[in-house]
Amino acid sequence: MSNIRIAFFDAKDYDRDSFIKANNKNEYDITYFETRLSEDTVRLADGYDAVCVFVNDDINKEVIDKLVEMNVKLIALRCAGYNNVDISYAYEKIHVVRVPAYSPYAVAEHAMALLLTSVRRIHKAYIRTKDFNFSLNGLTGFDLHGKTVGVVGTGKIGRIFIDICRGFGMNIIAYDKFPAEGSGIDYVSLDELWKRSDIISFHCPLTDENHHMVNADSIDKMKKGVVLINTSRGALIDAEALVEGIKQRKIGAACLDVYEEESNVFFHDYSNHIVNDDILARLISMPNVIVTSHQAFLTQEALANIADTTLDNVKSFFKEGFSGNEICYKCDRLDSCNQEHKKKCF
């Protein structure tokens, strides 16, 4: 059998390095495209067996139709979230696999890094001491010990974040659409979480249902001075409402690794350009907002796991006929679904 051909979109240097290492036996012919996969670029996938995509590639209906037309058999996401793929449309047309976990520690630790940076004003102190300014004025923070953190989403990342917070002596409350029974986690309603939390951290997937779960109404219910941390997906937060909440001094600080319009800017160097996104520019201009550009996953361990799992997914799909990491489209026929565990979704 000839090598499986993969069209790799939105390729960055660190992706190439980790995938070249993972493909050390040259089992796959991988072509790295710097461009993202979209309706405009999908033709590049012609002649390939699979496309490998990341969080900001746009796999909408048109892209799916073109991939199917070109006989591409697999969409291999090299990430966990899949809100950028029209999964229900892909059902029965093209298979989609993902990397469900590569380093939940990377993301949870980044969330805590952002929180500590924010509450201890490290981002300000770093710039000051670089300029030999050793003044402490304006750098007063607060102890995390004894504060209440509300965790939205208690899956792999959320639970590690909870463990880290426990280490800091924080009180933890959580909301999850599917609470983990017997986990010992103190689950509360979303309204109660908004009301009681000093800090709120998001670790749930983005769905139609929770799009803009942080909006003017929910911000209104939150404690004055609340710190929001979002390492999950940007559109969980209505960015305009966030700006307003900060301007009204209701929100004390925001730590954002994701942003709802990030696909136009994140992962690129715009340091010599005028950024057109006024909301993002406003957020970045605020002293109590820290933005990192979807960096939470970026550790050596995570990159190695992403490359290994992605290539394993591709291999299982083409050589064994299915991959255990296929995204199961939860169709209306769940009751009658006789799909065996770890077999194809259709």
Ligand code: NAI
């Ligand atoms: P997971 O699947 O292990 O956990 C997600 C949890 O969210 C589950 O417990 C699920 O029941 C819960 N959930 C589902 N719908 C919900 C809703 N509407 N409201 C509240 N909870 C809900 O996922 P994992 O690995 O913990 O990842 C969480 C999210 O982190 C991913 O969906 C992804 O968006 C984001 N992520 C961000 C990265 C980054 O670099 N910034 C990297 C990896 C993941």
